[in-house]
Amino acid sequence: MRYLTKWLILLLPAFSVAQTPLQLEAVYEKAREHYPLLQQKKLVQQTAALSIENLTKGMLPQISINGQASYQSEVTAIAISFPGVTINPLSKDQYRLTADISQLIYDGGLNKQQQALQELNAGIEDQKLEVELYKLRERITQVFLGILYIDAQLKQADLLAADIETGMRKVEAQIANGTAFKSGYNALKAERLKTGQRIIELKATRRGLLSVLGLFIQETLADDQVLLQPVLTTLSDTSITRPEITLFQQQQKLIKGQSALIDIRNKPRASAFLQAGYGRPGLNMLKNSFEPFGIGGIRFSWSLGGWYTASKEKKLAGIQQQTVQLQQETFLLQTRTQVTQQEAEISKLKELIASDDEIIALRVSVKQAAAAQLENGVITASDYLREVNAEDQARQQLNTHKIQLIQAQANLRLIAGHS
Secondary structure (H helix, E strand, C coil): CHHHHHHHHHHHHHHHCCCCCECHHHHHHHHHHHCHHHHHHHHHHHHHHHHHHHHHHCCCCEEEEEEEEEECCCCCCCCCCECCECCCCCCCEEEEEEEEEEEEEECCCHHHHHHHHHHHHHHHHHHHHHHHHHHHHHHHHHHHHHHHHHHHHHHHHHHHHHHHHHHHHHHHHHHHHCCCCHHHHHHHHHHHHHHHHHHHHHHHHHHHHHHHHHHHHCCCCCCCCCECCCCCCCCCCCCCCCHHHHHHHHHHHHHHHHHHHHHHHCCCEEEEEEEEEEEECCCCCCCCCCEEEEEEEEEEECCCCCHHHHHHHHHHHHHHHHHHHHHHHHHHHHHHHHHHHHHHHHHHHHHHHHHHHHHHHHHHHHHHHHHHHHHCCCCCHHHHHHHHHHHHHHHHHHHHHHHHHHHHHHHHHHHHCCC
């Protein structure tokens, strides 16, 4: 029992470090979580919240404290004398300390519209980041499928090596029986070594691509990390739902909001005010002493200068809207063109794969016949090797077409925005 426990302890680390197969969608999510631009989205949200909060405080009462001390060369005096009445002249040095409170009553909706524009601006900046994050999917897809393609090539290289080794054993037996030459065996051995070199190159390339994928998801991936081949069905709906469309729509909303702001800026404004103060003289200019005083009321203002440029500003906003609309239409046209090209590519690759299967079936039968002929001494090792390489090329072509099909299907989803 003690030895069993010891063996279990030794085996536990092996189970704990077992690699979980990676799926393409999972890589998308992990890469998004660790991509620096995602942190920038939080900064955009914080900036917008602070700006809107500041605008909101603009509706609070505005308080100011003012003080003044002055000396005048001359003051108002009453030159008429009244019997029994003495009017003291005002002092030439005068003092005033006031507290002013102003409360906006009506601004034509200016503050509310400015808050709305701030939110729209933040939404546009956020959507721009979404566009950049979406582009990340394309780069990840290329790396991910590149690794899958190498995996297929490695499997095929192993099959090729097995076929060559089969031929080597047959030729080795013939040499022992004196029915074959050593040169044939050497030719097969050289090809086996060449296949080994190809496997070394493929594994090195795979390690490099795994390192790139690991950087995207902030993980160290082992050399034997397994990647699951994505299963992508044909899209029944290829309508364009890319994040760029949302960006164009938000830009249109912002321009409309800016156009509305032109009229709002030219509306009248009203505010209530209260002034409390202490000074000499007070509101009674004939009383030459320090007195408290207060004034309250309503202020009304209406600046008409903005009407001179309002029509031109609206025309500029209209031009901006047309520009964004044309940009959206151009993007949609280019995207639909790419969708059509990918659909044609998918159709072509499916036909090629069907043809590849037939070619491989024929090549396998030819190789098997060649193996039997080699064993009977009918053909040479070079003839056998030629048929083995022909089958290998056919299988490589099939692997290439399969990965290209997955790539085309993934590209179609990415282009249309359905990934």
